[in-house]
Each structure stands twice: as structure tokens, then as C-alpha cells.
Amino acid sequence: MSDEIDASKPAGLSRRGFLKGFGVGSVATGLLSPVGLKEALAREGGVVGPGEVPVTLKINGQNRKLSVEPRVTLLDALRNRLDLTGCKKVCDRGTCGACTVLVDRHPVYSCSMLAVEAEGHEITSIEGLGTPERMNEVQKAFVHHDAQQCGFCTPGFVVACTAFVRKHPDATLEQVRAGLGGNLCRCGTYAGMMLAVVDAARKGVS
Amino acid sequence: MAKVDWPAADKRALIGKRIDRIDGPLKATGAAKYSYDINRPDMLWAKVVTSPYAHAEVTSIDTRAAEALPGVKGVWHDTEKEVRYAGEIVAAVAAVTEEIAEEAARLVAVQYKPLEHQVVDTDPALSKDKPSKKDQGNVDEAFTKADKVVEGEYGIPVVTHCCLEPHGQVTEMRDGELYAWPSTQNVSRYSDRLGEAAGVDQNKIHVECQFMGGGFGSKFNFDKWGPIGALLSKQTGKPVKLLLERDIELMTAGNRPSAYAKIKIGAQKDGTITAVEAEVWGTGGMGGYGPPPIPYVFTKVPHTRLTGKGIRTNRGGQRAWRAPNHPQGCFLTMSALADTAAALKMDELEFFLKNVSLTDRAEVYTEELKIAADLIDYKRKAHPRGDPTPGPVKRGLGMSIHTWGGMGHPSECDVTISPDGSVEARLGSQDLGTGTRTVIDIVVAETLGLPLHAVKVQIGKSDYPASGGSGGSTTVGGVSASSRLAATAALNALFETIASKLDTAADNLEVVRGEIRQSDKPENKMSWKEACALLGVNAITRRGSNNPGESQKMHLMDGGVGGAQIADVSVDIETGIVTINEMVAAQDCGLIIDLKTAESQVYGALIMGITYSLFEEAVYDAKTGRMLNADMEFYRLAGIKDVGNLKVHMMTGKGYDERGVVGLGEPPVISPGAAIANAVANALGVRVPQLPLTPDRVIAVLAKGGNLA
Numbered sequence: 001m002s003d004e005i006d007a008s009k010p011a012g013l014s015r016r017g018f019l020k021g022f023g024v025g026s027v028a029t030g031l032l033s034p035v036g037l038k039e040a041l042a043r044e045g046g047v048v049g050p051g052e053v054p055v056t057l058k059i060n061g062q063n064r065k066l067s068v069e070p071r072v073t074l075l076d077a078l079r080n081r082l083d084l085t086g087c088k089k090v091c092d093r094g095t096c097g098a099c100t101v102l103v104d105r106h107p108v109y110s111c112s113m114l115a116v117e118a119e120g121h122e123i124t125s126i127e128g129l130g131t132p133e134r135m136n137e138v139q140k141a142f143v144h145h146d147a148q149q150c151g152f153c154t155p156g157f158v159v160a161c162t163a164f165v166r167k168h169p170d171a172t173l174e175q176v177r178a179g180l181g182g183n184l185c186r187c188g189t190y191a192g193m194m195l196a197v198v199d200a201a202r203k204g205v206s
Numbered sequence: 207m208a209k210v211d212w213p214a215a216d217k218r219a220l221i222g223k224r225i226d227r228i229d230g231p232l233k234a235t236g237a238a239k240y241s242y243d244i245n246r247p248d249m250l251w252a253k254v255v256t257s258p259y260a261h262a263e264v265t266s267i268d269t270r271a272a273e274a275l276p277g278v279k280g281v282w283h284d285t286e287k288e289v290r291y292a293g294e295i296v297a298a299v300a301a302v303t304e305e306i307a308e309e310a311a312r313l314v315a316v317q318y319k320p321l322e323h324q325v326v327d328t329d330p331a332l333s334k335d336k337p338s339k340k341d342q343g344n345v346d347e348a349f350t351k352a353d354k355v356v357e358g359e360y361g362i363p364v365v366t367h368c369c370l371e372p373h374g375q376v377t378e379m380r381d382g383e384l385y386a387w388p389s390t391q392n393v394s395r396y397s398d399r400l401g402e403a404a405g406v407d408q409n410k411i412h413v414e415c416q417f418m419g420g421g422f423g424s425k426f427n428f429d430k431w432g433p434i435g436a437l438l439s440k441q442t443g444k445p446v447k448l449l450l451e452r453d454i455e456l457m458t459a460g461n462r463p464s465a466y467a468k469i470k471i472g473a474q475k476d477g478t479i480t481a482v483e484a485e486v487w488g489t490g491g492m493g494g495y496g497p498p499p500i501p502y503v504f505t506k507v508p509h510t511r512l513t514g515k516g517i518r519t520n521r522g523g524q525r526a527w528r529a530p531n532h533p534q535g536c537f538l539t540m541s542a543l544a545d546t547a548a549a550l551k552m553d554e555l556e557f558f559l560k561n562v563s564l565t566d567r568a569e570v571y572t573e574e575l576k577i578a579a580d581l582i583d584y585k586r587k588a589h590p591r592g593d594p595t596p597g598p599v600k601r602g603l604g605m606s607i608h609t610w611g612g613m614g615h616p617s618e619c620d621v622t623i624s625p626d627g628s629v630e631a632r633l634g635s636q637d638l639g640t641g642t643r644t645v646i647d648i649v650v651a652e653t654l655g656l657p658l659h660a661v662k663v664q665i666g667k668s669d670y671p672a673s674g675g676s677g678g679s680t681t682v683g684g685v686s687a688s689s690r691l692a693a694t695a696a697l698n699a700l701f702e703t704i705a706s707k708l709d710t711a712a713d714n715l716e717v718v719r720g721e722i723r724q725s726d727k728p729e730n731k732m733s734w735k736e737a738c739a740l741l742g743v744n745a746i747t748r749r750g751s752n753n754p755g756e757s758q759k760m761h762l763m764d765g766g767v768g769g770a771q772i773a774d775v776s777v778d779i780e781t782g783i784v785t786i787n788e789m790v791a792a793q794d795c796g797l798i799i800d801l802k803t804a805e806s807q808v809y810g811a812l813i814m815g816i817t818y819s820l821f822e823e824a825v826y827d828a829k830t831g832r833m834l835n836a837d838m839e840f841y842r843l844a845g846i847k848d849v850g851n852l853k854v855h856m857m858t859g860k861g862y863d864e865r866g867v868v869g870l871g872e873p874p875v876i877s878p879g880a881a882i883a884n885a886v887a888n889a890l891g892v893r894v895p896q897l898p899l900t901p902d903r904v905i906a907v908l909a910k911g912g913n914l915a
Contacts, residue, residue, distance in 0.1 A: 069303075069305055071305055072303075072305060076304055076305070079243070079245075080245070080251075080303070080304055083245050084236075085236070085239065085240075085242075085243035085245070086235070086236020086237070087236070088240075088242070088370070088371070088419070089242070090370045090371075090372075090452065090838070091452050091837065091838035091839070092451070092452055093452070093837055093838065093839065095837070095838040095839045096370070096838050096843075098370060125236070126235065126236035127235070127236050127237075129235070130234075130235050131235055131237065132231035132232050132235050132237050133231075135231055135234060135235060138234075139231070139234040139235055140234075142230070142234040143226050143227070143230035143231055143234050144226060146226065146227060146230070146802050146803060146805075146806045148227075148230065148233050148234060148639070149638075149639030149640065149806060149807075149810055150370070150371070150417075150418065150419045150420045150638060150639030151229075151233030151234075151238055151417065151419070151639060152240060152370040152371045152419025152420060153370055154233050154234055155233075155234075155235075155236040158234055158235075158236075176846065177846055177847040178847060180845075180846045181845045181846065181847050183845075183846075184370075184838065184843045184845060185370075185813075185843075185846075186368060186369065186370050186420050186422075186814070186843060187420060187639055187810045187814070188809060188810030188811065188812065188813025188814045188817075188844075188849075189806070189809075189810060189813075190809075190813055190844075190845075190846040190849050191806075191809040191813070191849070191852050192806060192809065193846060194846065
């Protein structure tokens with residue numbers, strides 16, 4: 001997660017809740033320092049919205065131009081505007097991790113980041129980690145150890161696990177248990193997952 | 207001639223092996239398209255408006271402000287005057303973006319006249335139902351004759367399904383036809399009567415669900431949001447995506463009824479159970495209530511009496527929840543039995559083994575209990591109630607046994623062998639993540655002597671031959687039988703076509719590893735490709751129809767399983783936190799088609815069971831009538847750190863394989879509540895009588911001394 005703290009948010013409301021839930025559609029310069037949005041902000045005197053604003057997102061190595069209201073989350077931009085549906089909307093409140101993507105190689109809940117905040121960052125979604133024909137080591141290990149059932153939480157876990165094994169190439173089961181607490185599964189695939197993560201770590205993920 | 211019977215163990219190339227699920231790569235890479243992921247051109251997003259009141263009269267619904275919002279294209283509202291629970295849908299809007307739809311839903315002005323509500327389910331006096339009664343033998347006399355009579359009160363609350371993919375669908379009315387992509391467990395019959403509700407001819411409805419994110423019994427019907435989506439699509443002329451928000455999902459889309467009970471057990475000195483009396487109550491919300499079976503599994507206890515009554519509450523209606531009523535019956539029965547063993551100062555395992563003769567499958571339970579005991583190192587770890595070791599962390603073991611039917615459902619399957627040698631199996635089934643696709647592939651490939659990738663499995667469309675809904679562990683038996691029957695018939699038709707080319711009768715042919723050969727003269731053979739080429743331009747298609755009664759007689763499938771589980775827990779008596787150290791399961795399910803995905807079902811069930819034992823409860827506020835934890839932060843699911851070490855032993859070989867295929871999804875989720883609660887009682891020396899075993903409940907019991915003090 002981005003650990004940027006917004007001191008200007010009203011007490012008792014998360015910034016996301018404030019921006020999204022209450023339909024406040026403007027973005028102040030102090031909140032973020034993106035590149036493409038800069039021009040629009042300069043043109044509009046530091047505030048854009050509540051209508052759509054142009055955003056360029058670098059996703060899986062490609063620049064994708066889109067026009068979104070400032071209240072649109074990165075998750076909804078990926079799923080609804082770009083048809084990158086691998087990341088899932090489950091809790092929509094930063095609890096379950098099904099929407100996890102990498103932002104500058106760090107795992108982030110995309111439901112809790114606005115699309116406009118993601119401008120200027122390198123975003124990797126599950127689709128950028130591998131394809132059914134060319135899976136990365138985490139994905140291969142998930143298949144081999146059957147670390148998935150319905151599979152709805154799987155992309156979020158695969159993204160989180162990929163970041164985890166890059167950081168912990170010698171991961172122990174204890175580290176896996178502690179390090180993957182940010183994602184939830186309902187079918188109960190953790191047994192296979194523990195084996196998969198240790199296995200993938202051993203093989204290495206670039 | 208190929209026979210329909212399952213091949214003997216030494217002849218199986220694929221069946222019973224550990225095989226990766228064939229759609230695993232699609233899921234692991236995000237390429238699998240779930241219903242929620244279907245994005246149609248020009249699609250609208252729909253959001254629903256729900257009642258904040260648990261019971262109210264809707265006096266007016268004003269949608270003008272919502273309709274005036276730019277981007278809003280369609281509006282629907284209910285004509286029902288009464289809302290019966292908080293979270294009940296009263297209106298919906300469709301707009302060009304999800305954000306506009308959310309905003310428009312907030313602009314729908316609904317006036318309510320609140321009415322009296324009731325959401326409490328713990329007090330039996332609140333029941334207005336005539337109690338159901340079930341009597342066997344002479345209970346009162348049996349209690350007077352018993353050496354020991356043990357009484358206790360136990361409870362298991364309402365939990366939700368909390369499917370990660372919420373309920374809902376994408377609906378598209380196009381050229382008078384209705385296309386629906388629902389998240390469903392029931393592709394072939396999902397749309398039954400949807401035509402009526404949506405004003406479309408039933409024969410113009412096409413349903414597709416290739417991937418769905420969990421159902422657990424809650425996704426059989428099109429529900430209220432099915433017709434809403436169809437009507438909004440009809441109204442706007444555009445496809446409409448309507449999937450429930452998480453809070454609404456938790457309040458309205460299904461739950462497991464609660465069950466509270468006063469239970470009295472009579473037993474002889476040697477541990478033999480002679481009498482069981484239970485008074486059970488609970489709620490199915492706005493849905494019906496049937497008391498769980500007590501005594502569970504030990505149905506041959508000679509003297510029993512069960513009184514049950516439902517409490518109608520202003521909560522969302524109950525739905526089938528993985529093994530309906532069994533986790534409740536199991537938790538209540540096994541808790542009372544473990545307390546009886548403790549009162550008799552008997553070892554719990556010895557007590558269970560002593561009484562397995564009172565079940566329908568004594569031998570299976572004996573074998574499974576012993577295997578589970580070995581797996582968890584019972585002899586070394588077991589101690590009487592109350593961990594005597596000093597320090598705040600107490601450790602204990604507890605066990606439970608369970609049963610389920612799991613007979614395969616009616617299923618039709620078409621298998622086509624094409625002249626190029628490719629094979630396709632088509633059926634209107636669905637894969638909930640249990641591995642249905644993989645099972646069908648294994649069965650057809652095994653039958654035709656081909657590798658897995660040679661078979662293309664096509665499921666998930668209502669236009670395919672009808673197959674049953676995936677509930678009650680009926681799918682694996684149903685689709686295994688229908689695909690085996692279809693593949694065998696297609697193979698025999700191929701044998702008929704090519705027999706003359708091999709100068710023999712079709713009866714003498716067999717297929718082994720991609721070659722068709724004469725059984726008694728294996729050198730007289732041709733390759734699969736050559737054989738199929740002889741079909742010319744005519745593909746062979748044969749239908750396999752699973753008639754459960756007949757398939758059971760043929761030992762293709764069967765119903766009825768056991769299963770034993772033992773939990774090893776630690777309880778911190780200062781914090782009240784229960785930790786799962788280890789949990790083991792010994793589970794039978796007849797002939798196993800894919801050992802890997804079968805084991806996954808059991809691991810998954812243990813974890814789901816740990817979740818409802820330690821964390822899950824739909825908490826309702828009596829005053830407002832609202833669910834207080836309708837989100838995933840406070841409606842907690844177990845995370846990877848919460849589940850401990852799990853061991854699964856699948857029963858295979860003699861006594862199991864020859865029964866044919868039996869369903870597996872439900873049984874292993876039944877016992878965890880009982881096994882874990884019994885382990886906690888064994889650790890503490892007192893019973894924490896109600897699930898989930900949260901720190902506050904543990905501490906409260908320790909403060910009072912518990913019910914076995």
C-alpha cells in the first residue's frame with residue numbers, strides 16, 4: 001500500500017471514502033504529483049473535475065490513455081475501462097487483496113488507490129505477470145500445488161506472492177504465513193498456497 | 207467392445223492420479239473470465255437500492271433525481287409494499303459508468319414507514335412455530351436407566367456464504383433473445399421461470415457461466431436481481447452488469463441457519479450411548495427452518511427425542527450452505543457426546559470407537575478414526591479434559607465424525623469423436639472450482655485411451671445437454687457417469703466403424719494408450735488417428751444419460767460417505783485466543799477421479815470449517831435490526847496464518863474404489879466446528895458452548911467456570 005498519509009482528510013473518513021463515497025470529484029495538486037495530469041491541473045488552476053480528466057497509465061509496460069472521473073479507483077479503471085479483469089472486486093474496502101496489483105513493484109490494493117494517483121507509476125496487473133502459455137514461477141507453482149479452487153482470489157494472491165518471493169527468495173513457511181496476511185480466500189486454498197510460495201521462491205521469480 | 211464399468215486399478219492411466227486442474231493456468235494468470243468480468247460493448251452498470259429498515263412499509267419511491275443525473279439510462283423499482291429485512295432490494299438504476307450508477311442509487315428517494323422487527327434468534331420463546339417432534343423408543347425410561355445423564359446447551363450462529371464473487375449477472379437483450387452471464391451453480395436450470403419474470407420466452411434464454419467465484423449452495427436461482435437486470439436491459443436496449451455490493455451480498459444473498467440446543471445424553475458406564483434428547487431452535491431469517499438432525503450420525507441410538515422450532519426473524523433468507531444442516535447437527539451432537547465422554551472420564555477416541563456401532567458405517571468410521579488418530583499422533587498427545595501443564599497456553603485434542611449422501615445427479619453429456627482424432631465433451635454443467643472440468647477430461651480421456659489434452663471439455667452453457675446443478679456433492683458422480691457413458695458409446699461406435707479394417711468384430715477391440723487393438727491379438731492394431739480418419743466426414747456423437755438409480759446399480763457411482771477429523775488446538779487463557787496447531791481429516795468418497803483436486807476439497811473444507819469455528823458470525827443489532835458486520839473486515843474469513851498444519855488422508859482401494867464415484871464437496875466441512883470445539887474443551891477442561899470460539903467467549907466461560915465445572 002501507499003503509505004502516504006493525507007493530513008487534509010476529514011476526521012473519521014478515509015481519503016478514499018471521502019473522494020469516492022461522497023462523489024467529490026475534484027483533485028487538488030497537493031494530493032499527488034502525476035505527469036500527464038499536470039497539464040490539466042495547470043490549465044484548470046490546480047483543480048480538475050468533477051468531470052472526466054485525461055490520465056495516462058503505464059500498465060504492463062504499455063501507456064494507456066483514458067479519461068476518468070477523479071473518483072474512479074485504479075481497480076475500476078483497470079476492470080471497467082481497460083478490460084483488465086484479472087484483478088477482482090471483492091470487498092472494495094482494502095481488506096481482501098483480490099484487487100492486488102504492483103505499483104512500482106510494490107503490492108497495492110487497487111480498490112484503495114485512485115486511477116489519477118497511479119499516473120506516473122509502473123503498474124503491473126496479473127495479466128502482466130504471465131499468460132496461460134507462459135506462466136511465471138508463482139503461477140506454475142499455484143497450478144502444480146493446486147493453490148486455487150474457484151480461483152477468484154487467485155490473481156490477487158499470485159500478484160502478492162510474486163512481490164513476496166522477490167523480496168523473500170529464501171522464504172520459510174513462517175514468513176509465508178506472516179507475509180501473505182493481506183489476502184483472503186474463501187474456498188480454503190492456503191495449504192497448497194504455502195507449498196506453492198516456498199516452491200516458487202526456491203525457483204526464483206524475476 | 208468397451209465396457210462402461212470403471213477400469214480396475216492396474217488398468218487406470220489417469221483415474222485416481224494426482225492431476226493438475228486443466229483450467230489452472232487460466233485462473234492463475236487472470237485469463238479466466240468470471241461472470242463479473244464479462245464486459246459487453248456499450249454495457250451499463252446497475253446498482254441496487256436497499257432498505258435500511260429491518261421491517262417497513264415502503265410508502266413512496268421517487269426516482270426523478272436519479273433519472274435526471276447525466277449518464278443514467280434506466281431505472282427499476284419494486285411494487286412490493288413491504289420490506290422484511292435490512293438489505294432487501296427496493297430499486298435499481300443503470301448508468302453508463304459504475305460511479306454514476308452508485309451516485310444515482312443514492313439519489314433514489316425511498317420513504318419508509320418503519321414497522322416492528324425481530325432479529326434475535328437465541329431465545330426459543332420467540333418462536334411462533336408449532337414445534338416439530340421426532341420420537342424413537344422410550345426416552346424418559348432410558349434416562350432413568352442410564353448410568354450417567356449429561357446435559358448441556360450449545361449454539362452455532364448464522365453465518366453467510368460470503369462468496370468472493372458476489373451474486374449477480376450480466377444480462378443482454380438482443381434481437382428478442384436474452385443472454386445471461388450469471389455467477390451460478392446451476393447453468394442448465396438457472397433460467398427456469400426467468401422468462402416469465404422478465405417477459406421473454408423461456409426458449410429464448412441463453413445462459414453462460416464459464417467461471418464462477420464461489421457459491422457454496424447460495425447460487426442456484428436467478429434471484430431478484432436476475433429479472434431486474436433483464437428488465438433494465440430491455441428498457442435501455444443495452445447490456446447491463448448487475449453484481450451485488452459486498453454489504454448487500456452479505457445481508458441478502460444467503461446464509462446458514464443458526465442452531466441452538468439443549469441436549470441431554472444418557473449413557474452406560476462402559477460409554478455406550480442409550481438415549482439422546484434435544485430441543486433445538488434457530489433462525490433461517492425470512493426463510494424456513496428445519497431442525498438439524500440430532501443425534502447426528504449416531505442414528506441407531508435406541509431412544510431419542512428431537513423437538514425443533516424455528517424463529518422467524520427480519521433477516522435475509524437462509525439458503526443451502528455447504529452440507530445443509532449437517533454442520534449444525536454435527537456440532538451440537540458431537541459437543542454433547544464429547545462432554546458425555548468427559549463426564550464418564552473416558553478417553554474421547556475410545557468413546558467414539560465404542561459407539562460407532564450406533565452409526566450406519568461402523569467399519570468406515572473405525573478405520574477413519576484410527577487413521578486420523580495416527581496422523582495427529584493421538585496416543586502421545588491425548589490427555590483427559592484440562593491440560594495439566596503450567597503456563598497460560600493450554601493444548602487439547604478434539605474429534606468428530608460426519609456423513610453425507612453425495613449421489614450423482616441426472617446429467618447428460620455428448621461426446622464427439624471427429625475424423626481428425628480430436629474429441630469433445632459437452633454438457634451443461636459448471637465448475638465451481640471443485641475441478642469438474644478436470645474430472646470430465648480425465649474420465650473421457652481414460653475411456654478413450656488418450657492423453658488429457660486430446661479432449662476438449664465444453665461446459666458452462668445452457669445450450670449444451672442438461673446437467674444438474676452443483677449442490678449437495680452431486681456433480682462429480684453425475685458428470686463422471688454421464689461422460690463415461692457417452693465416451694464409451696462413442697468409442698463403441700468407432701469400433702463398429704473400423705472393425706472390418708482390422709478383420710475382426712467390434713466386440714474384440716479395445717483401446718490402450720492411443721491405439722485400437724484386438725484384445726486377444728494386440729499386434730493387430732491401428733493408431734487412434736488412423737482409426738478416426740476412417741470416419742470420413744462423419745464425426746461420431748453419442749449421448750450419455752446418467753440415470754442415478756441405474757448408474758448406482760452399475761457401480762459407476764454411489765451415495766453415502768463417512769469421514770473423521772481431529773483437531774489439535776492451543777488456547778491462551780489470558781487472551782482467550784484459540785490457535786489451530788494441526789488438523790487432520792480421513793475422508794472416503796468412493797472411487798476418486800482426481801486425487802489432487804479431491805484432496806484440495808478436503809483441505810479447503812477444513813479451512814472453511816476453521817473459519818466458521820473461530821471467526822464467522824452474522825452479527826445483528828436487535829434495536830436497529832441491521833447486520834453490524836456486513837463487510838469483510840468484521841465478517842472475518844481465516845487468513846493463511848490462521849489455519850495451522852493440515853493433513854488429509856483420502857480413503858482409497860478395496861472397500862472404496864468399487865463403489866464408484868461419490869461426491870465430496872460437503873462432507874469434510876461438517877466436522878470442523880465440533881472437532882475444534884471439542885479440542886478447546888479438552889484444552890481448557892470446560893466447554894465453550896457457542897461458535898465461533900472468539901476470545902470474548904473463551905474468557906467469559908473461563909470466568910464462569912463453564913458448564914462442566
